[in-house]
Amino acid sequence: xxxxxxxxxxxxxxxxxxxxxxxxxxxxxxxxxxxxxxxxxxxxxxxxxxxxxxxxxxxxxxxxxxxxxxxxxxxxxxxxxxxxxxxxxxxxxxxxxxxxxxxxxxxxxxxxxxxxxxxxxxxxxxxxxxxxxxxxxxxxxxxxxxxxxxxxxxxxxxxxxxxxxxxxxxxxxxxxxxxxxxxxxxxxxxxxxxxxxxxxxxxxxxxxxxxxxxxxxxxxxxxxxxxxxxxxxxxxxxxxxxxxxxxxxxxxxxxxxxxxxxxxxxxxxxxxxxxxxx
Numbered sequence: 001x002x003x004x005x006x007x008x009x010x011x012x013x014x015x016x017x018x019x020x021x022x023x024x025x026x027x028x029x030x031x032x033x034x035x036x037x038x039x040x041x042x043x044x045x046x047x048x049x050x051x052x053x054x055x056x057x058x059x060x061x062x063x064x065x066x067x068x069x070x071x072x073x074x075x076x077x078x079x080x081x082x083x084x085x086x087x088x089x090x091x092x093x094x095x096x097x098x099x100x101x102x103x104x105x106x107x108x109x110x111x112x113x114x115x116x117x118x119x120x121x122x123x124x125x126x127x128x129x130x131x132x133x134x135x136x137x138x139x140x141x142x143x144x145x146x147x148x149x150x151x152x153x154x155x156x157x158x159x160x161x162x163x164x165x166x167x168x169x170x171x172x173x174x175x176x177x178x179x180x181x182x183x184x185x186x187x188x189x190x191x192x193x194x195x196x197x198x199x200x201x202x203x204x205x206x207x208x209x210x211x212x213x214x215x216x217x218x219x220x221x222x223x224x225x226x227x228x229x230x231x232x233x234x235x236x237x238x239x240x241x242x243x244x245x246x247x248x249x250x251x252x253x254x255x256x257x258x259x260x261x262x263x264x265x266x267x268x269x270x271x272x273x274x275x276x277x278x
Contacts, residue, residue: 065232066173068110072118073191073205076102077212082122094208099189100150101125102207103175104138106191110173111232112159113138114239131244132156141177143185151177151186151225158234160225167216167224170202171195175225176216190219 078087081096082105088094104125109118114131116124116138125138130153140149154160160175170176174192181187190206193213203213216222228234238244 061232062227062229065110065112066171066227069106069112069173069191069227070193070205072106072109073102073193074212076105077205077207078210082119088210090212091209094210098139098208099206100141101139102205103189103191104150107159112157112235113153114235114244128153130157131239131242133242141186141189142181149186150189154225157238158228159231161228162223162225164223165221167201168196169226170216170224171226173227175227176204176206176219176222177225178219178222180221184221188219190214192216192224 076085078090078092079097080086080088080094082101084096101122104113105118107113108116108120113128116128122139128136128138130136134148134152134156136150136153137147138150138153140147141151143149148156151160154175155162162177163169170192172192172195176190176192177186178188179186188206190204190211192202193205194203196202196216200215202216204216204219205212206214206219211218
């Protein structure tokens with residue numbers, strides 16, 4: 001399976017204006033005009049009909065952003081590597097496509113990482129220079145002092161809001177962060193795929209090991225990191241504030257292995273200090 005690039009969003013004059021002058025546009029789905037009340041919009045890769053009914057009044061773009069994240073996760077949860085769609089069995093190792101990268105690529109598919117494509121090489125995720133000028137390792141969730149990890153990106157960009165252990169609030173497109181690292185630090189993460197119902201808890205898609213619709217509490221002890229309201233517009237404004245051009249610079253000291261794979265996958269950097277990822 002080859003991931004199809006999302007169409008670019010031109011939801012309003014404001015959004016289009018924020019993108020002016022940026023060398024790299026954000027990849028998000030194409031929308032029809034947005035009148036008040038309920039509205040049916042067309043977007044690729046979500047559901048079987050390509051259609052989705054969303055509520056306006058501030059939530060319509062958030063719904064599409066969440067759908068794009070989940071659509072990517074649902075179609076990539078069992079990939080062998082970011083560039084290898086060979087499926088692995090449920091629960092199998094994905095040493096070349098671990099948890100933070102899976103979440104980061106789902107975010108990129110929804111336009112939440114300026115200048116970064118969901119199909120970009122691992123090195124672009126390993127050395128991602130954000131609009132604020134900081135370099136983030138988006139392949140990392142564990143806490144290592146020499147790196148700004150994906151959790152740092154969620155907090156610094158305003159995309160994520162850590163609400164603690166609140167499974168009842170989980171919605172598709174939110175993030176679950178597990179705390180089994182040294183001194184109860186973060187060690188694993190996944191993407192919420194389905195919301196809780198009256199009879200079942202929210203479910204999560206995650207990598208290494210490949211997990212599809214596992215219950216929220218499977219990842220305990222954990223925090224729910226909610227996708228912030230208007231997350232996509234916040235990211236666009238964040239990029240515009242710094243006149244972001246989408247370049248990836250200032251690499252880490254560790255070189256990237258030939259072929260673009262992360263140099264430390266499975267050998268102490270992405271190998272979770274708390275042990276194998278669940």
